[in-house]
Amino acid sequence: MSNALTTKDLIIFLVTHGYQYYKPACKTWQFAFIHKQGQNLLCVLLRKNGIDLRLYENYRGGVSIDSEKRISMRGGLIYRNHYNESKNHINQKIKVVTSCFTKGTINEALRTEDGRSYLLNPNYEQIRKSSRTAYQKMRSEIREKQEWADILDYVREDLGGYWGDGQWMDR
Numbered sequence: 001m002s003n004a005l006t007t008k009d010l011i012i013f014l015v016t017h018g019y020q021y022y023k024p025a026c027k028t029w030q031f032a033f034i035h036k037q038g039q040n041l042l043c044v045l046l047r048k049n050g051i052d053l054r055l056y057e058n059y060r061g062g063v064s065i066d067s068e069k070r071i072s073m074r075g076g077l078i079y080r081n082h083y084n085e086s087k088n089h090i091n092q093k094i095k096v097v098t099s100c101f102t103k104g105t106i107n108e109a110l111r112t113e114d115g116r117s118y119l120l121n122p123n124y125e126q127i128r129k130s131s132r133t134a135y136q137k138m139r140s141e142i143r144e145k146q147e148w149a150d151i152l153d154y155v156r157e158d159l160g161g162y163w164g165d166g167q168w169m170d171r
Helices: 007-016 090-102 124-158
Strands: 020-024 031-037 040-047 050-056 063-065 070-073 077-082 162-164
Touching (some): 031 090, 040 090, 050 090, 077 090
Antiparallel strands (some): 040 050
8 A cells, every 4th residue: 555645745746747836825725836738727726625726728817926926816617625525535636637637638537526625514613612612621721730830840949848837848
């Protein structure tokens, strides 16, 4: 069994196969890679929870790049691929799709969206609420432990281990 293709491996693959890196102007995406093949243009847009493909067939505009290599896009067809609940390994799928595109073929897998947004999970709000409660409890416990550690350090070092009322700290 081979190791899963990491995002870093996918980025290296894209760059070595002619895809140009740009910083997306929109905060939805962390990285953008584009490649023009004949009359078609493909944008590979990496985000925290998946990878989107934006295809411009018979490209006539819609992508603008400023002097700082920030890319803005409008038009084209966008296909979303979510890591969440995907039956496919998204990075591997994107590698296959982009490889075909550089050879002049539009693989039909490009037009197939995978997975779904975690926001669509019917239990999302309950999961989020219980996660927040667990996080707040953990933070509170950490703060309380730190406060006690600070108190014990003070008694040990500044008071020589004396609690008061004739009581000494056990060492």
